[in-house]
Amino acid sequence: MTARQKAPALERRRQHKYIPATDAEREEMLRVIGVRSIDALFADIPAAVRLQRPLALPPALSDPEVLAQLTAMAARNTHADAAPTFLGAGAYDHYIPSVVWHLAGRGEFLTAYTPYQAEMMQGELQAGYEYQSMLCALTAMDVANASMYDGASATAEAAVMAKDLTKRGEVVVSTAVHPEYREVLRTYTAPLGITVVEAPQRAGRTDLSALRAAVSGRTAAVIIQHPNFFGSLEDGPAAAALAHGAGALLICAIADPLSLGLLTPPGEWGADIVAGEGQPLGNHLNFGGPYLGMLATRQDFVRRMPGRLVGATVDTDGRRGFVLTLQTREQHIRREKATSNICTNEALLALAAAVYMAALGRTGVRKVAELNLYKAAYAKERLSALPGFRLMFEGPTFHEFVIRTPRPPEELNRALRARGIIGGAPLGRWYPDLADGWLLCVTEQRTREQIERLVDVLEGLR
Amino acid sequence: MSARDLPVIFELSTPGRVGASYPDPDVPVQPLEALIPAAQLRANPPALPEVSELDVVRHYTRLSHRNFSIDEGFYPLGSCTMKYNPRIHEDVARLAGFSRLHPYTAEEDVQGALALMWELERMLAEVSGMDRVTFQPAAGAHGEFTGMLLIRAYFESQGEARTKVIVPDSAHGTNPATATMAGYEVITVPSDARGNMDVTKLREAMDGRVAALMLTNPNTLGLFEEHILEIEEIVHGAGGQLYMDGANFNAILGITRPGDQGFDVMHFNLHKTFTTPHGGGGPGAGAVGVKAHLAPFLPVPVIERTGDRFHLEYERPQSIGKIRAFYGNFGNLVRAYTYLRSMGADGLRQIAEVAVLNANYVLARLRDRFDLPYDRLCKHEFVLSGRRQKHEHGVSTKDMAKRMLDYGFHAPTIYFPLIVEEAIMIEPTETESKRTLDEFIEAMRAIDREAAEQPDLVREAPHATPVRRLDEVRAARQPDLRWRPA
Numbered sequence: 001m002t003a004r005q006k007a008p009a010l011e012r013r014r015q016h017k018y019i020p021a022t023d024a025e026r027e028e029m030l031r032v033i034g035v036r037s038i039d040a041l042f043a044d045i046p047a048a049v050r051l052q053r054p055l056a057l058p059p060a061l062s063d064p065e066v067l068a069q070l071t072a073m074a075a076r077n078t079h080a081d082a083a084p085t086f087l088g089a090g091a092y093d094h095y096i097p098s099v100v101w102h103l104a105g106r107g108e109f110l111t112a113y114t115p116y117q118a119e120m121m122q123g124e125l126q127a128g129y130e131y132q133s134m135l136c137a138l139t140a141m142d143v144a145n146a147s148m149y150d151g152a153s154a155t156a157e158a159a160v161m162a163k164d165l166t167k168r169g170e171v172v173v174s175t176a177v178h179p180e181y182r183e184v185l186r187t188y189t190a191p192l193g194i195t196v197v198e199a200p201q202r203a204g205r206t207d208l209s210a211l212r213a214a215v216s217g218r219t220a221a222v223i224i225q226h227p228n229f230f231g232s233l234e235d236g237p238a239a240a241a242l243a244h245g246a247g248a249l250l251i252c253a254i255a256d257p258l259s260l261g262l263l264t265p266p267g268e269w270g271a272d273i274v275a276g277e278g279q280p281l282g283n284h285l286n287f288g289g290p291y292l293g294m295l296a297t298r299q300d301f302v303r304r305m306p307g308r309l310v311g312a313t314v315d316t317d318g319r320r321g322f323v324l325t326l327q328t329r330e331q332h333i334r335r336e337k338a339t340s341n342i343c344t345n346e347a348l349l350a351l352a353a354a355v356y357m358a359a360l361g362r363t364g365v366r367k368v369a370e371l372n373l374y375k376a377a378y379a380k381e382r383l384s385a386l387p388g389f390r391l392m393f394e395g396p397t398f399h400e401f402v403i404r405t406p407r408p409p410e411e412l413n414r415a416l417r418a419r420g421i422i423g424g425a426p427l428g429r430w431y432p433d434l435a436d437g438w439l440l441c442v443t444e445q446r447t448r449e450q451i452e453r454l455v456d457v458l459e460g461l462r
Numbered sequence: 463m464s465a466r467d468l469p470v471i472f473e474l475s476t477p478g479r480v481g482a483s484y485p486d487p488d489v490p491v492q493p494l495e496a497l498i499p500a501a502q503l504r505a506n507p508p509a510l511p512e513v514s515e516l517d518v519v520r521h522y523t524r525l526s527h528r529n530f531s532i533d534e535g536f537y538p539l540g541s542c543t544m545k546y547n548p549r550i551h552e553d554v555a556r557l558a559g560f561s562r563l564h565p566y567t568a569e570e571d572v573q574g575a576l577a578l579m580w581e582l583e584r585m586l587a588e589v590s591g592m593d594r595v596t597f598q599p600a601a602g603a604h605g606e607f608t609g610m611l612l613i614r615a616y617f618e619s620q621g622e623a624r625t626k627v628i629v630p631d632s633a634h635g636t637n638p639a640t641a642t643m644a645g646y647e648v649i650t651v652p653s654d655a656r657g658n659m660d661v662t663k664l665r666e667a668m669d670g671r672v673a674a675l676m677l678t679n680p681n682t683l684g685l686f687e688e689h690i691l692e693i694e695e696i697v698h699g700a701g702g703q704l705y706m707d708g709a710n711f712n713a714i715l716g717i718t719r720p721g722d723q724g725f726d727v728m729h730f731n732l733h734k735t736f737t738t739p740h741g742g743g744g745p746g747a748g749a750v751g752v753k754a755h756l757a758p759f760l761p762v763p764v765i766e767r768t769g770d771r772f773h774l775e776y777e778r779p780q781s782i783g784k785i786r787a788f789y790g791n792f793g794n795l796v797r798a799y800t801y802l803r804s805m806g807a808d809g810l811r812q813i814a815e816v817a818v819l820n821a822n823y824v825l826a827r828l829r830d831r832f833d834l835p836y837d838r839l840c841k842h843e844f845v846l847s848g849r850r851q852k853h854e855h856g857v858s859t860k861d862m863a864k865r866m867l868d869y870g871f872h873a874p875t876i877y878f879p880l881i882v883e884e885a886i887m888i889e890p891t892e893t894e895s896k897r898t899l900d901e902f903i904e905a906m907r908a909i910d911r912e913a914a915e916q917p918d919l920v921r922e923a924p925h926a927t928p929v930r931r932l933d934e935v936r937a938a939r940q941p942d943l944r945w946r947p948a
Contacts, residue, residue, distance in 0.1 A: 006664040015810065016805070016809050016812060018545075018546055018548065018804075018805075018809075018893055019809075019813065019816050019892050019893065020893070020894070020895040020896075021819065021820070021892070021895070022818045025646075025895075025896045026816075026819060028895065028896070029819055029820075029822075029823040030819070032823055032826050032827065033819075033822045033823055033825075033826045034826070035472040035822075035839075036679075038815045038819055040839075041815075041818045041819060041822055041839055042717055042818070043839065044685070044686045044688055044838065044839060045686050045714075045717065045718050046688075046690065046691055048691060049690065049691070049719075049722050049723045050717065050718055051716060051717060051719055051722065052716055054716070054807045054808070054811070055588055055589055055716050055807040055808070055810060055811070056588055057585055057588060057589070057802065057806055057807045057810070058585075058803060058806070059806055060803070060804060060805055060806025060807075060808065060809050061803050061804060061806075063550055063804070066550070066554075066800055066803050066804050067483075067550065067553070067554065069803065070557065070796070070799075071554075071557060072574075073559070073574040073575075073577060073578050074554075074558070074559025074560050074574055075559055075574065076559070076573045076574030076575075076577070077559040077560070077563050077567070077571060077572050077573070077574045077575050078563075078571035078572075079558045079559050079561075079562035079563045079564075079567075080562045080563070080564060081558050081562050081810075082558070082559075085564050085567070087564045087566050087567065089563050089566055090787055090788075091564055092539045092786070093562075093564065095484070096475070097481075097482050097483075097515075099515060099518055099519055101480075101556075102519075103518070103519065103522040103523065103526070104522075105552065106522075106523070106526045107531055107532075107533035107534075108526035108527065108529045108530075108531045108533065108534065109526055109529060109531070109546065109741065109742055110533075110552070110739045110741055110742075111530070111531040111532035111533045111547050111740070112529050112530060112531040112532075112740065112741070112742040113537065113539055113544055113740050113742070113743070113872075114740070114742065114743040114744075115541055115742065115743070116539070116873075116875075117530070117863065117864075117872060117873050118866060118929075118932050118934075119864065119867055119924045119927040119928070119931065119932060120528075120530040120867045120872070120924070120928075121528075121529055121530060121742075121929065121931055122468075122525075122528040122529070122927075122928050122929055123524075123525035123526050123527065123528035123529035124525075124529050124706050124742040124743070126468070126470065126525055126528070127522070127525055129470070129943075129944070129945065130470060130471050130472070130945070132943055132944050133470075133472065133944040133945040134508075134510055134511075136944045137508045137509045137510055138508045138510070140508075142944075143943045143944065144943075144944070146743070147743075147744065149600035149601065149604060149786055149879050150600065150786045150787055150788075151787060152784070152786050152787035153600070153604075153785065153786045153787075158642075177607055178787070180784055180787040180788070181787065183783050183784040183785065184783070184785060184786055185833075187611065187761075187782060187783040187784060188643075188785075191610075191611065191614060191643070191644045191645030191724055192643070192645055193645070199524075227534060233499075233502055236592045237938050247510075248694055252885050253778075256861075260504070260508065261504070261507070261508070262494070262498065262500055262503060262504055263498070263502055263503070263504055264501070264503065264504050264505070265504065265508070277787075284556075284561040284562065284793070285561065285562055285564050285565070286561055286563070286568075286791075286792050286793040287559070287560065287562055287563040287564075287565050287572065287575050287788075287789065287793075288565030288787065288788025288789045288790070288792055289600065289745075289786070289788055289789065289790050289791040289792050289793065289794075290564075290600065290744075290745030290791040290792075290793050290794060291788075297804065300942070302941065308743065308942075309943055310943070311937040311938070311941050311942050311943050312937070312942040312943075312945075313932050313933045313934065313936050313937035313942070314932070314933050314936065315929040315931060315933070316922075316930045316931050316933075317929075317930050317933050319467060319808040319929055319930070320467070321929035321932045322932075323932050323934050323937045325934070325937040325938050325941060326938055326941060327938075327941075328938075329922070331603070331635040331636050331638075331639035332634075332635040332636075332878070333635070333637055334635075334639070335635045335638040335648075336638035336639060336641065336642045336648040337642070338635070338639040338642075338865065340639070340643070341601055341603040341606065341607060341636050341639035341640040341642075341643050342604075343600070343601065343602065343603045343634075343636050343743040343747075344600075344601035344602060344603065344636075344731075344733065344740070344743065344744045344746035344748075345601070346600070346740045346741075346743075346744045346745050347741050347743030348739075348742055348743075348744065348745060349741075349744075349745060351522075351741075351742065353473075353519060355522055356472050357510050358481065358510070358511050358513060358518050358521070358522075359481040359482045359513075359518050360481065360482045361475075361479070361480060361481055361482070361510050361511055361512045361513060362507040362508055362509060362510045362512055363480060363507065363512070363681050364480060364481070364482045364484070364510075365507070365510060366510060367484055367506050368484060370487070370494070371484060371485075371487055373494075373497055373498070374487045374489050374490070374491055374492070374497075375487070375489050377489075377492065377497055378489035378490060391888025395495060396498050396499060396502065398498075408677070412916075413568060414568075417568065417571070420502045422564070422567060422568075422571070425566050444484065447488060448488040448489050451489070
């Protein structure tokens with residue numbers, strides 16, 4: 001056979017940088033296996049289902065090409081550094097100290113699997129233990145798990161947990177809870193036959209008399225969000241007393257745990273389960289994910305918790321070490337009787353949250369929370385003083401609030417966008433009766449100058 | 463303190479130390495009580511550590527040194543597809559246009575993100591033979607849950623009430639747990655002597671009350687279901703739906719498509735097959751692909767394209783709703799997209815070919831030392847049994863797995879699938895070189911010799927790790943789940 005005839009065979013494929021096997025090695029390995037060709041390794045796949053053509057995919061790109069392609073796609077998005085954003089509503093633009101992702105992004109953490117072999121995974125496990133401990137400190141709860149998918153699914157799993165704990169089949173949820181959390185709650189509870197009863201908000205807070213009427217001996221849990229979707233502070237102790245009075249649990253959803261730098265933690269006012277979103281703790285906005293589901297509860301309920309738990313123990317020499325524990329709750333042991341099907345979770349984001357909480361420390365979380373409070377208060381005051389604009393709801397807020405607007409909020413957002421500002425979230429999409437409501441969030445990332453520019457643009461629209 | 467002891471970060475705390483820097487307020491400051499009622503104000507700051515920035519850096523760097531990763535070495539963890547995670551993916555995912563993008567930003571300002579999701583959907587549909595794909599699930603099990611809810615909604619739309627889901631006895635634990643969460647009774651069907659699902663038993667179990675069969679193909683023994691066509695006929699013949707657990711999709715990329723095998727719905731583990739890094743337990747991303755008849759039920763929103771414009775479509779009256787907030791683990795979609803664009807059709811097929819080649823090579827060189835319960839050509843992984851070592855030398859699979867750590871490898875998956883006594887499940891993946899595989903093979907063979915000649919050495923392993931074997935019973939009996947001051 002001539003070299004000329006051989007050439008096409010060599011062009012059969014390109015040596016790819018992620019696949020080290022060379023032609024010579026492939027031949028040698030086939031010899032050891034005792035088959036003639038790679039094709040023969042697939043002989044057990046019926047011919048009728050074999051793909052008889054190459055996949056119709058775009059041609060492979062080299063690294064510089066793919067980087068250029070993705071950079072161009074990213075450039076078509078207006079991100080929070082390109083235009084200051086006043087969006088919150090469950091995803092928050094907080095400053096992330098440089099150390100967070102320099103550490104969480106280390107290959108040793110990034111490219112590890114779930115720590116099944118504890119002896120060689122002490123780093124991940126200890127960080128998980130530290131995360132659990134810090135979350136307990138922040139919420140004043142007894143135990144926290146190592147992570148759930150996001151705030152919405154964590155809230156839904158908390159409801160399922162409450163059903164298991166109380167053997168009751170109904171949950172009462174305030175309409176001041178994030179609308180997407182409520183949608184996810186319905187999705188999770190419907191197949192289990194759990195009824196979801198909505199207790200209406202009034203003046204931007206859970207209507208306690210309506211809540212009292214909705215709660216009964218069938219209620220497994222009452223779910224509130226604090227601060228709620230409108231940014232308002234709820235009366236947690238009153239909601240907890242109502243729930244407990246009926247033998248139900250109180251689930252407190254938290255969309256931004258940094259609020260706990262300032263607010264009385266739910267563990268101190270009677271919450272039984274805290275579920276929420278840990279994205280604000282050092283994780284990027286990421287267009288909605290990956291995010292970090294938080295779940296914390298009382299000691300008594302730990303064996304009904306979903307998700308991974310890290311526990312401290314000792315090795316054969318008596319040294320402290322860490323393992324995944326209480327695994328008999330979990331799917332890989334209990335299968336159809338598990339507390340949840342959750343397996344892969346958001347461990348790396350929990351680790352980032354631990355680094356973030358460690359860097360901020362006890363004074364830092366307070367300071368950031370205060371910055372959020374003051375800046376939002378300033379924006380609230382300036383915006384509500386604009387002619388035609390007023391606060392939709394009275395009462396204390398943290399870093400979000402709702403403004404009633406003289407023109408549709410969508411229209412204001414377009415005008416702001418033309419001036420390089422991303423406005424707030426129009427409420428009409430979720431609350432048709434609040435279509436003139438505009439939910440704004442002001443974090444520590446917004447400067448006074450940006451707030452004043454927002455006010456100036458709106459003023460100029462008259 | 464020994465060099466092997468490492469404090470918990472709380473133990474490094476010194477009152478007054480700070481590790482982050484923020485500006486003073488540039489807006490008027492008021493007394494806190496003027497803004498928040500005194501009763502709502504936290505009395506004591508949360509008891510978080512007080513450490514300097516360098517303390518933080520050193521602490522977590524030291525922790526990272528106590529972690530085994532793909533970056534450090536071979537990770538033959540069966541069913542987990544621990545392949546190399548390209549670094550360019552990290553650079554791309556952290557571009558501000560992706561990482562700093564708020565999910566509620568107006569549609570006209572997120573066209574690049576929507577285009578990426580739309581194109582990724584088309585690529586995954588082509589690779590799998592499915593018609594539509596949703597990206598909402600955050601992980602494989604979340605994808606299973608979504609898939610089961612889709613099937614449930616489908617039967618409800620047909621006015622049918624089906625109550626049962628069949629899973630093989632070799633299935634991942636998530637399968638039966640998911641079926642329960644979706645409100646189904648779980649029926650387990652055994653495997654046959656060749657490691658396939660027992661078709662006769664399936665036929666007996668199948669009736670008009672069965673909503674779905676959840677099947678992993680290749681299955682968790684690393685074997686392709688040889689009777690897939692018959693299985694398809696049995697399930698569809700009784701009006702059931704066929705669900706594919708895509709955990710093992712790496713084995714068949716470009717070779718055979720689940721959609722062509724008759725599956726109605728499947729989940730992809732983007733963190734396995736499409737190499738988004740597993741992060742020590744997540745984030746994953748569990749896209750779900752469906753045939754057209756299930757598409758009306760997909761979670762909202764789906765991404766549609768009109769001319770050059772992409773939009774998020776929520777008006778889908780038959781949708782199962784939402785299974786998480788926003789749109790999914792977008793950061794991992796960016797990585798998976800980058801991977802698909804880097805590999806192309808030929809690259810994807812090579813992944814499957816070399817993953818299967820590597821697995822069969824390792825199997826060929828270990829089969830004389832370990833029991834092989836199902837003696838067939840394997841796909842991307844295979845399952846050995848440590849029963850001979852256990853019965854002859856009193857050395858368990860767990861002991862051998864722990865000894866593997868001393869050799870600088872991660873252990874294989876052990877004691878799974880449950881149907882194999884003392885199971886050892888090995889998945890090499892396509893990104894490992896023959897040299898690495900040979901080193902691993904030599905280590906396995908050495909451990910087998912040690913089991914016979916120095917059984918205590920193996921029973922007391924690991925010896926070279928930062929901690930020795932840990933007391934799991936104590937951890938469960940006396941749970942210590944958070945740090946408390948001494």
